[in-house]
Amino acid sequence: MDCVIFGLEGDELKVLLIQHDEGPVEGQWALPGDYVRFDIDLEEMPSIVLKQLTGLENVFVELFDVLGKINRVTHQRVITAAYFALISTEKYELKKGLEARDIKWMDIHNIPKLIYDHNEIINRGYEALKLKLRREPVGVELLPRQFTLTQFQKMYETILDIKLDTRNFRKKILKEDILIDTNQKELNVPYRAPNLYTFNAEKYDTLKAKGYFLNIY
Amino acid sequence: MDCVIFGLEGDELKVLLIQHDEGPVEGQWALPGDYVRFDIDLEEMPSIVLKQLTGLENVFVELFDVLGKINRVTHQRVITAAYFALISTEKYELKKGLEARDIKWMDIHNIPKLIYDHNEIINRGYEALKLKLRREPVGVELLPRQFTLTQFQKMYETILDIKLDTRNFRKKILKEDILIDTNQKELNVPYRAPNLYTFNAEKYDTLKAKGYFLNIY
DNA sequence: TCAAAAGTGTTGATATTACACCCATGC
DNA sequence: GCATGGGTGTAATATCAACACTTTTGA
Numbered sequence: 001m002d003c004v005i006f007g008l009e010g011d012e013l014k015v016l017l018i019q020h021d022e023g024p025v026e027g028q029w030a031l032p033g034d035y036v037r038f039d040i041d042l043e044e045m046p047s048i049v050l051k052q053l054t055g056l057e058n059v060f061v062e063l064f065d066v067l068g069k070i071n072r073v074t075h076q077r078v079i080t081a082a083y084f085a086l087i088s089t090e091k092y093e094l095k096k097g098l099e100a101r102d103i104k105w106m107d108i109h110n111i112p113k114l115i116y117d118h119n120e121i122i123n124r125g126y127e128a129l130k131l132k133l134r135r136e137p138v139g140v141e142l143l144p145r146q147f148t149l150t151q152f153q154k155m156y157e158t159i160l161d162i163k164l165d166t167r168n169f170r171k172k173i174l175k176e177d178i179l180i181d182t183n184q185k186e187l188n189v190p191y192r193a194p195n196l197y198t199f200n201a202e203k204y205d206t207l208k209a210k211g212y213f214l215n216i217y
Numbered sequence: 218m219d220c221v222i223f224g225l226e227g228d229e230l231k232v233l234l235i236q237h238d239e240g241p242v243e244g245q246w247a248l249p250g251d252y253v254r255f256d257i258d259l260e261e262m263p264s265i266v267l268k269q270l271t272g273l274e275n276v277f278v279e280l281f282d283v284l285g286k287i288n289r290v291t292h293q294r295v296i297t298a299a300y301f302a303l304i305s306t307e308k309y310e311l312k313k314g315l316e317a318r319d320i321k322w323m324d325i326h327n328i329p330k331l332i333y334d335h336n337e338i339i340n341r342g343y344e345a346l347k348l349k350l351r352r353e354p355v356g357v358e359l360l361p362r363q364f365t366l367t368q369f370q371k372m373y374e375t376i377l378d379i380k381l382d383t384r385n386f387r388k389k390i391l392k393e394d395i396l397i398d399t400n401q402k403e404l405n406v407p408y409r410a411p412n413l414y415t416f417n418a419e420k421y422d423t424l425k426a427k428g429y430f431l432n433i434y
Numbered sequence: 435t436c437a438a439a440a441g442t443g444t445t446g447a448t449a450t451t452a453c454a455c456c457c458a459t460g461c
Numbered sequence: 462g463c464a465t466g467g468g469t470g471t472a473a474t475a476t477c478a479a480c481a482c483t484t485t486t487g488a
Binding site: 036038039040041042043063065066067068069070077079081134135213215 | 253255256257258259260280282283284285286287294296298351352430432
């Protein structure tokens with residue numbers, strides 16, 4: 001199981017990578033992952049790895065691919081289930097674990113050469129994320145619990161690499177009624193204090209259950 | 218690897234199932250599938266199984282899930298990659314193979330109890346198909362090479378379990394310009410002979426590459 | 435008072451919906 | 462000539478796209 005962990009930092013979409021400290025790939029960078037334990041459901045594996053690395057639980061995780069070419073890993077036949085995870089930049093502390101020499105967020109547009117086919121996995125994960133974001137507001141998972149409309153818009157712009165018209169975007173989002181106005185303002189900004197919103201998960205889940213999609217462009 | 222093979226027969230969406238003839242699940246119905254061979258890329262497995270069962274090649278196949286709960290198979294730990302395949306009702310001949318006692322198309326809404334979690338796999342495959350069909354006209358893969366607009370509309374209605382307005386549907390599809398008018402008519406029908414179309418794959422692929430989606434409702 | 439981002443409305447173009455009748459064919 | 466599905470147009474409504482200025486705040 002390998003995990004493409006996405007995070008937003010400023011105007012950049014980042015992926016969490018680790019540097020191996022032992023074995024045949026010592027010193028090389030890679031996606032976090034692990035062999036599927038025989039006593040653990042496959043779908044539990046991403047949560048276990050994420051807990052170890054970031055201390056975070058209840059993170060948004062989704063399977064997006066399975067890689068099974070014969071020679072994708074050099075020394076043995078390995079089939080990997082590839083998940084992506086979206087984590088909020090609010091608070092977490094990176095713990096590299098025993099087998100890692102280093103752990104680092106890297107810009108999605110500037111990933112070094114990784115082991116095996118991990119660059120390919122990241123590319124596919126990114127495509128899967130973009131595809132999903134075009135019909136569902138999954139990007140809220142990357143934002144703090146409370147966020148401004150500008151942050152929300154920038155999240156779309158950063159991930160999808162597009163420019164959105166602010167007035168039209170706000171009109172659309174507010175009309176859809178999936179954000180809750182907290183009536184609080186962001187403090188300590190050297191300009192007009194923006195309003196803070198939270199995501200209305202219940203409302204959105206109801207819409208989604210009815211087959212509704214939130215299409216941005 | 219297990220495979221949910223979809224086909225259209227009349228107004229019904231069907232799934233191809235086989236009845237095992239040996240082993241611990243003798244006599245029980247199941248999805249076609251096989252253990253992943255060590256000398257074969259995982260993604261080649263569905264084609265191999267499909268070739269055996271139907272004689273068809275170059276069939277539309279896509280991964281939609283991976284099932285990996287500890288006890289999903291009773292006697293050992295098995296993780297399965299689940300693919301769906303869309304096959305045209307034009308012509309194929311079912312060959313049940315050596316290990317199967319019988320092979321049969323079954324209505325998606327009337328599937329008997331299958332081995333392990335295969336009912337669950339079918340449900341998930343059906344959901345994946347519906348989701349995909351709502352933005353891409355993958356359903357053409359279920360139709361003959363030449364088809365009428367009515368067949369095309371019925372395909373959407375059958376799979377998505379909805380009713381579409383014929384005039385609006387035709388207007389939309391023809392405006393999108395992804396069907397090619399063959400200028401041929403269906404013969405031997407006891408009513409006004411309908412026009413036949415083929416799918417304009419090149420045109421559609423161009424649109425798709427630009428990020429276009431064909432949304433039906 | 436200035437810099438920086440927040441916030442807001444209107445208009446024209448486009449797309450979507452709702453809806454009912456005539457047409458062509460084989461029997 | 463009749464039964465069967467094939468094929469078509471229009472008007473009302475909703476959605477989308479383009480576009481620029483005023484407001485608030487802290488420094």
